[in-house]
Amino acid sequence: MGSGPIRINISNGLPDLDTVSIPVGGQIQFNSDTTYGLTWVPENVLSPVLTSLQPGLNPVQTSPFGQPVSYTITSKTGTRGKGTVKIGT
Secondary structure: OOOOOEEEEEEOOEEOOOEEEEOOOOEEEEEEOOOEEEEEEOOOOOEOOOOEEOEEEOOOEEOOOOOOEEEEEEEOOEEEEEEEEEEOO
């Protein structure tokens, strides 16, 4: 079994993985082609909470709670991609 965060690559505002599953205490990391806005529902499930993505690797986020969370990627032209992080399921 691998270790380290699950990487979610963002290209043209779209994630390469629509849904990922991680254990409680697991990690994700976005790798983005440019700058995007990022919103979460519910908020504060992953730490740190990112509200934007920068080009390249972004900070690793950890899941201290066993609650699924959805995210929406936005750009200057509107909503781009969406995804879900299933935690502890």
